[in-house]
Amino acid sequence: MSDYFPRIADAELADRLRWIGAVLIDGPKGCGKTETASRLAKSVVRLDTDAGARALVGLNPGSLFDQEAPILFDEWQRVPEIWDQVRRHVDDLRQRGLYILTGSATPTDARELHSGAGRIGTLRMRPMSLSESGHSTGEVSLAALMAGEEQRAKRTEVTVPELLERIVIGGWPALLGEDERSARRWLAxxxxxxxxxxxxxxxxxxxxxxxxxRALASLGRNVGQPIKLTDLAADIGGEGVRPADETVHAYLDALDRLKLTDDSPSWRPHMRSRTQLREAPTRYFVDPSLGTAALGVGSKDLLADLNAAGFHFEALVVRDLRIYAQPLGGTISTWREVRGRKEVDAIVETPNAWAAFEVKLTGDERVIDDAARRLIDFAAEIDTRRHGTPSALVVVTATGGAGKRADGVHVVPITALGP
Incomplete structure (x- = not known):
């Protein structure tokens, strides 16, 4: 563990273990759940590789719990019965910080499990953000922005081609230090x-x-967009018969259960005008590298098509915003007018604040000026009597420095953003 890169989830897990009996860490395979859990666990039961442990769940489950706590049950979904055993032990012992469960898929029979409410807390993990992997200075704090504080940072040295490489490589711990060629093979x-x-x-x-x-490729082509199910079905069918709606829903459900997708729901605030808003979620993978891998493209391909690259860059920014917002109790939504003429890429909401973010793969002042005007116009439409004024309006860029403009809009390069 000497080469362990600290994760934002480390503090989240420690905090949860202080006030609840067990914590479930869920997330996609390879995002670092086991490593993070092992930092705090005193005992480990690997249900994916230890056949003996799997057998004991049915024969003598009590023996698995006769170890020093916290006990980590890794890949718990391999033996779903362990869930009820954990829940029962928490009820009987009435102590906190007893167990950690990690899982990369929701089991098929999850509906038959008893609720873990009040006994088992949930912590979502994703691949690493740029600040966790060392590719962002973290000088600009999302928590500070949400508190209404002015934030500044020096001009970053990362170039657009280098950022496109980070999109393709992604935030997977196994790929830290790997080059793009090796990363693309791993992702394939x-x-x-x-x-x-x-x-x-x-x-x-x-x-x-x-x-x-084809479903994965279609989601990759439409990342950052509210693709209709009919369009997705047409892509999945290819030149053959279009699949039934139930099949499309089944594919999306499977990807969700494997924690591979991370869609943004539509934000529908009270507004001063009668603007009609989209209800469909905006589609994202849990890591931007999955979109480019599904399409079979690399950073040079993105550099040759900057319009497409902009959507994948948006996916990178939204991933990091989710990670930074989670410890604040924050959620990420998107706002889009029905006809698509007005939109805001990300709305971050915490229990007592909200902020709006536009994402631009550029440092061009004219583009940033236009994005800032759109944010100001958007904020003017919100009924602040019900929602309050935004804590921050932010244009997230690929390059440049960070600061607050004369019009009140923050400009922040993603390589300076942190929790």
Whole structure:
């Protein structure tokens, strides 16, 4: 563990263990759940690799709990019965910080499990943000922005081509220090495992690897957009028969259960005008690298198509905003007018504040000026008597320095943003 990179989730897990009996850490395979949990666990039960431990769940489950706490039950979904055993032990012992469960998929029979409310808290983990992987200075704090504080940072040295490489490589701990070529091979194998093994193992769809690959590619092409299910179905069908709506829903459900997608719901605030807003969620993968891997493109391809690159850059920014907002109790939504003429890429809401973010893959002042005007116009439409005034209006860029403009809008490069 000497090469462990500290995670924002470290403090979140420690905090949860102080006030609840057990904590479930869920997230996609390879995002670092086990490593983070192992930092605090005193005992580890690996249910994915230890056949003996799996057998004991049915034969003598009490022996698995006769260890020093906190006990980590890794990949708990392999033996869903452990959930009720953990819940029962928390009830009986009435202590805090007893157990940690990690899982990369919601089990098929999850509906049959008893609720863990009040006994088992949930912590979502994602691949690493730029500040966690060391690619952001973190000089600008999202928490400070949400508190209405002015934030500044020196001009960052990261170039647009380097940022595009970070999109393609992603925030996977296993890829820290790897070059783009190696990362793309790892991600190709990762998606093959998802298509060939993980999705079929959930039992929600019949084995159709080519259709699953087309579904992933369609989500990659439409990242950062509210793609309609009819359009997604047409992409999945290819030149063949379009799949039924139930099949499309099953694919999306499987990807959600594997924690591979991370969509932004539509924000529908009280407004001064009668603007009609979209209700469809905006589609994102849990890490931007999955979108480019599904399309088979690299950083040079993105550099040759900056319009498409802008959407993948937005996915990178939204991933980091989710990670930074989570310790604040924050959520991420998107705001779009029905006809698509007005939109805001991300709305961050915490229990007592909200802020709006526009994302631009540029340092061009004219583009930033236009984005700032759009944010100001958007904020003027919100009924502040019901929602309060925004804590911050922010244009997130790829390059440049960070500061607050004369019109009150913050400009922040993603490589300076942190929790």
């Amino acid at each position: 194998d990762y998606l093959s495992q998802i298509v060939e093994v993980d999705v079929p193992s959930l039992g929600t769809t019949r084995r159709a690897p080519q259709r699953l690959r």
